[in-house]
Amino acid sequence: MDIGNIDIKKIKQGEQVAFKTLVDLYSSSLFRYAIGFVRTKEIAEEVVSDVFLDVWLSREKLSEVRNIKAWLFTLTHNKAISYCRKTKGNNDTISIEDVIDYQIGYILPPDYQIISKEEIIKINKIIAMLPPKCKMVFTLAKIEQLPYKEIAEILNISVKTINIHIAKALEIISKALKKESGYR
């Protein structure tokens, strides 16, 4: 686990320094995930700080949480969706899946030796067109590097489904790369 230097006991006792270590460790990951739903920096910050406020207020129960990282992502996921729901009005006939879209930040390679500039532009376009759920899975698996079992818990779907989502994304990306070399 990568929460090595976080002292849950101290957080439970109300020590803000220990709590800040936790906040600092996960802030940018949760922010990246939240902004995919809410789009603007300020709102994403609101969502994530709301999550941490909840964590602080329920710190007594912190040691009961099996996997803090996955739990934080779940809280962020739920908060972000309820925010979107609120702003999109209450049209009961549309399910959540239809209302919520998800956007992935622009992905860049460290250099263009293996993947060219044109290829990365294409890949980003294709990722943007994936179904929302697939994009969420993709973000959590690739960008946040969570194990599939944890992603399954956060999104409330099976590990098998996650595998299918990722395989699908990989296939489409791979096709795009092939076409690239074929056409030019």
Added chain:
Amino acid sequence: MMKQSKFMLFASLFEKKPIKGKEQSVDSSLEEEDEYRKLEYFWNECQPSSTEDLNIWAKTLQKIEKEGSAVEERKPTKYNIHFKSSVWIRLASLAAVVLIILVITLNIEGSQRDDLRKIAGTFNMNTDASEEPDDVTLIISEEKKIELKNDAKVSYANDNNVINVDQQQVGVSDAKVEYNQIIVPKGKRSQVILADKSRIWINSGTKVIYPCSFKGKYREIFVEGEAYLEVAKDAQRPFIVNTNGFEVQVLGTSFNVSAYRGSALSSIVLVEGSVEVKDGNKQRVTMIPNEMVSIGEVNGVAQLKGKKTVNAEEYISWIDGVLMMNGETLKDVLVKIGRYYGKTMICDTGVEQNVLYGKLFLNNQCEMVMKALESITLIKFEMRGDSIFVNGK
């Protein structure tokens, strides 16, 4: 179908599992190997462009404070507890002594920030060491200067404008009052408790300028020299420590700032909480506890030099009269001792790079401290008036 299963295999290979399972390999043609290599590279090496500065901690803290004041008593830090009780003792034993009328009026707009550095200039900060007073001096106005004994505690009450020194009332601040200054010469130390209950330990050879009460959006003070601060929490009004070259902004925290005039390096060591340091080029750096940020001067402009992890306790031990030596050179240690006792140190270059370890207790006579030093490294010293000569054995 063949394709689907191939990508399913890739999907499972790319998973970041806590414990790596057995190595799997892909049986495939050369073309497919290239395909896999690209995908793997994309998966492992390519990331979204990094996010800009986030305000999540500050926002969370604000929400907690808001919630906290409504739901539960905010837990004071260990220092706060100690501090609160002593203030009450002091308030309980008030004795009216003198009434001082303060004449310095520098108009402040409630919302605007003062230029503390300019104000520091108006206080005629003497750069010449010979002008330095012999005693700790509290300057309330051009006319009113109070000499204090070593280790005196000055405190400002928020509600009744009373200024206390060692539990004795020495004055009442006027509503028009702006800034006071305290000068702590070499060989002396002092403490100030500000109107917002923030506490400053002031080391030898240091000047601090501060308002008698805090108005407006910011709480600002000026420090030249070394001070350790425990800033009272107030998320609505950031606390800013100005020095000649840089500033440190705080919400509520404990840290040590060392910014001596003429010293090549200034530093900030954070003990608790969070601070942001801004140098002369408006470069900013945020610190976490047990970090030290160094600042040097380049063409007369303070510039951030670097950040490293330290044991913060070592840097604040001077408030307890202890000098911790953790691999420092004799030269550095002598500078500190000289400042502490108000002595001039002259050290032989042959021994000034000797490395020292251990604790020196500074409450004793300077001579005792020098004897202790003699016992841990190969030197001998000779005291001549205010100068101490240190040579190799």
